[in-house]
Amino acid sequence: MYPRQIPESRPASRLLYVTGVWAVLLLWLMPVFAIILTAFRTFEDVMAGNYWGWPTEINFRGNLTAVFTQTDMLDYFVNSLIITIPSTVLVLVLSTMTGYVLSRHRFAGATLIFSVFIAGNFLPQQVFMIPVRDLMVSLGLYDTFGALIIFHVAFQTGFATLFMRNFIAALPHELFQAARAEGASPWQILIQIVVPLVRPALAALAILLFTFIWNDYFWAIVLTQTDAVKPVTAGLANLRGEWVSSWNVVSAATLFVAIPPVVMFFLMQRHFVAGLTMGAVKG
Template identity: 80%
Template sequence: MYPRPIPETAKARRFAYGLGVWTVLALWLLPLFAIILTSFRTFEDVMAGNYWTWPEETDFIGNFAAVFQQTDMVHYFVNSLIITIPSVIAVLLLATMTGYVLSRHPFRGSTLLFATFIAGNFLPHQVFMIPVRDTMVSLGLYDTYWALILFHVSFQIGFATLFMRNFIAALPGDLFQAARAEGATPWQILVQIVVPLVRPALAALAILLFTFIWNDYFWAVVLTQTDAVKPVTAGLANLRGEYVSAWNVVSAATLFVAIPPVLMFFLMQRHFVSGLTMGAVKG
């Protein structure tokens, strides 16, 4: 059920709707605005309690220099890339193949298997904290890159399979019949027909997966212990002092950490929008 459009003659309702949208947007952007302002402040300005007004003194370059010179954020940044990029690639490959089989090659029990993928998305991850940690310890993978990579691949595959299965199922069946009539194997159909047609969906899914995995904090704390393999989210928590925290440096580091997902979205924005609207209109 979709909301009804507001007629142009109802000016009061349109004004109220626009005011509500801008209010929600302002409230949502307020914390981000505070972080950006704090990244410009000096330590003394932060300690004086000047959080929301314009900085009396600015030291944006010094704050970012401190991120690279006084912290290990570059190391945490590299760790996140090592964890996120292989995880996203593996999930895309597995989800595309699984979605293709579930949508175009149904078998006995395929519906139950698909329902299992969907059901996994509704379970809170906190329920699996102790079993997953114990499993990684027993496998000798605790506090390694592989622990986080295997976890993210395993727990993102459900959502990704649901995503790709629906897109592949929306493709015209005549394409598959024609390909089979020409003697194409299922693997050839997947590689030469399905993948080129669902590239916008793959781009949209890649952005979502990259953002989910890059921003994960809970499992970064549960499955890592030493700084050698911690990603940026856990690294940011390490910047807090025991008694005093340099929030200006923490804010600058936060902006540094936010660059990859934001940059990826803007570089692939066209593919992201087309991927989300793919199949929305027939004809």
């Protein structure tokens, strides 16, 4: 059931609705504003308790310089790229193939396989913590990039398969019939017909996957131990001091870490909306 549009004959209700939307938006953005303001403050300003007021002195350049000279954030940043990019690409490839098979090929057990793919998304991640850690230790992959890549690919493929299956199922059946009549193989249909048609969906899914994997913190601390393989989320936690934390430097590092997902969204935003609505009419 979807909310009905408020008619123009009820201006009080429309005003109340708009006011509520702006209030929720400002409440949601308040932590972001606090981080931005803190990134511009000096250490003395933070220690003085000036958390919400205008910075007494602008020191953003000095804070950003400290991020690269006094911390290992650049190494953590590279580690996140090494983990996130291969994981995203592999999930896109696997989910496209599985989504194509489950939506266009009928075989015994297809429903059961699809149910298994999506069942893991309904379980809390903490349930998998000890089994996954023990598995990576037994495979000799604990505290390596491979451990995080393998887990993210395995865990995100279920959601991505559900995502891609709905998009591919929404494609006209006549396209596949015509391709088979021309003698195209399943691989040719997938590569030459399905992939070009679902590019908006792939772009939208790529943004979601990149953001999920880049922002992951739980598995970053479960499957890694040394700084050599930690991503930026675990690296940010390392910036806190034992007795005193330079929150101005931490905030500047946080803004630096947020750049890749934001840039990726703006590069693909025209595909994002099209991708999210492309398969919305058919499951």
